[in-house]
Amino acid sequence: MKKVQALCPDGGAALYLKGVSLEAQGKNEDAVAAYRNAVAKTPNFLQAKGRLGLLLLTKGNREEASVLLFDAARQQDDPRYARALADIFLEGKLYALALAQYRQAQSAFAGDVALHLGIARSYTGLGDQQHALESLREALRLEPDNVTVHLELAALYQDGKLFDQAAAHLRQAIRVAPANANAHFRLAQLLEVMGKRDEAEQEYVLAGVQRAVTVADHLKRAAKYEDAGDFALAAAEYGSLLVKNPDTAGVREKLGDAQLAAGRDAEALSAYEDALRRKEDSSRLRYHLGTLYERKGDLDEAVANFAAALRLDPGNSDAHRRLADIHALRGELDEAIASYRELVSRQTDNPINYLKLARLLEKRHAYKDAAAAYDKALALDSSNSEAHRSVAFLLLRMKQPEQAERHLRDALQIDPRNSQARDALISLLVKQKRYDDTVLVLEEDARLNPQSADSQYRLGVIYAFKREDDKAFRQFDAALKLKPDHARALNAMGKLYLKEGDRDKAREAFAAARKADPDMLEPVELWSKLSADSKHHVKAQKSRSSKPAKKKKSTVKERDRKKKGGKRSSKR
Template structure:
């Protein structure tokens, strides 16, 4: 009597040749059910062609048997013949017990081919057939997640997470937490992140937990999570910017600056870290480091407008007007521009007594800052000092529309008129 279990045991004990020889000698004497089991065993062992031969033999006798059609489709997929596999799956009757399994397999194949809407329809059909099957909900959730349709995937993850912590090796807490975080549901996502890392401290999940905690305003939690991540993987460069930000939110400026410095040792091309380090150095009163960090950020990306305007603001405070002009001219030589550049150049040129150039820059900046009270006041006084009384009055009147209770400007206008 043929005993497949004995053959399997021989193979698993390292006597593969003996086990396979036994199967091949006896398979002609086996029942159809035993041949099916042998085909499955061959397939699991990677003997795909041998499995295919057996399934073809069985399909000749049972052409409508769903389990056989599914197995043949899986074999064809393994042989990179997806189109033929889909043909076998579509032959399975809706009344066949293997119909839902066939739909799931078709959904996978269509997703691989980029036919996501077709894949979705197959899964929704399976859902109608078996509305309470977790594996179908999981497949729908994964499909929507892969398409960045986070609001669609969240209900499916929630529906299965009560009875499952993972499916197919996937940490469902992590999936749900990250989906909730992505749609801005930071508070709701945090307990799921906690459960996810209880199961396994996967570094990307830790990073997302820390980032979400920071977004939700739980700065201490974020610090603790990022420190743990740093212990596990100090080369995880993305953590340092957010760790520094979390420290900054807690007014732990020295610790924040140290975290930024640590990050720059690992990633010395991170413009955001240089920019943050510059702002932190300013708070710490480290004047020489402020300029160095900000100029490094601009050198990496001349189009980093925020870094440039922060540097020019710093230089303005330091009354280094020639350096403002030099900095902005260099950045603008790369084709970069911003209305703030015109205002900064106007102010610097005025201080350098280059009045005609200053006027041109003020006029260029006016379009963008015509509703900014600080700009209007500065521009108005510049025009007044430049002898352009009528233009100055117009600018001061615009300022008065913004600040109708500004008695000083009102009196100035009356005096000029």
């Protein structure tokens, strides 16, 4: 560590090691700052990104952590990153993604009960109860007295109508944690379902719950829990009501809503389906069913339920939107466009709907209609950088460069870091041979992205094109300091050396470019040509050395010599 800090005290590696040391000392806030600085210095420093992501996750900053961890996990085989991503995906109810990440981390965390619980919950979310049971049994083998595992097993067995097994696991949980009111309450409910009312009464007492005696009491208590945000308890009240009064109308939908709010998708789906079997249908219920099936990946069922929601209530905008998005995902453009046209006719003040409609129309090659939809979206929200960029791309396709340029500049005015808009503007200006304007855009890009080797390189290219070799050399040099194996910058540097007569330096640059990117043909050809001509060049140089040379301006070669401490001669 001391050696790294001595060689490069302000570099990304030194900052990363500083972060590791601070983290080991328990100074997590300082470690976060160090890792952030390391990433800022070296954007592709995956270890720094990964450790920063893990720390941010412990602080509850899941959104930023997920971006960092995904970037690190994609390029570096570290099971810690996969494990952390799995937990994030599970919390977001992205069950298939969570399961894939858990599987990737499983060999490294084979003895971790929490990982097996995560796998089980992922399978449950996907509706695969058998594999969920297998994962929970493995977790129980690792830790036989884990209360959470017993409770999860009880829930799965109860869903499968295996009441005796469910009760056994609830009793095991109570044996380990006698004061666990939730376990007592769940066992009481289960015993009621099994017809063991006296035993159920005892468990209700141990749970500290006063049993309601009327439907109104249950509904009142459930509403109270919902107002307090305790949806699991609200669901328990609705469940208790249905045990005693199974024919109470409308309660199953309420039960489904509470389960959905509590994050219990499988239980919510079961409650809604039960309501449908009893002919308790509604647009709202169908919409929630569609959402649950969409989460499971069953798009056919999702479409059927969203369509049913619209039949019951044509004004259900959320159902229109979800149906349109699924049609678009499937490539069913006509159906998606029809859904969004219906949506914008009902919600005339929502710019996002117009933006989505415009993109669908553009895919359908209905360019005039798409442009009109983009204009409507921008009329409602002129500060949307992506809308300006999208309409600009469409206008370029429609051969309207002046209007496209206006929108591209608007996009960059709103969001200077909109790289797609900037690249399109640069391309447009180059095609129009407006090189001075191109330089201004590229200079701004280089200022905004000082750590981007590509940004420095592109500015160097335009300087070289304008024959401003000094500036071009500085930019290529800046790119290579950020990324020493930047093939295109090495190639461009080789061209500058070749232009000014330093064939040795040119040969070195082309060789380095070839090594950095063997598929890049230009440096290979130039390098080969130089190698073949080397003997001829030496003879020609000797021949020219007998003739007096004119004074020249400072060249790239001479600047390079100065950097190494050489002296500039006044005569050749």
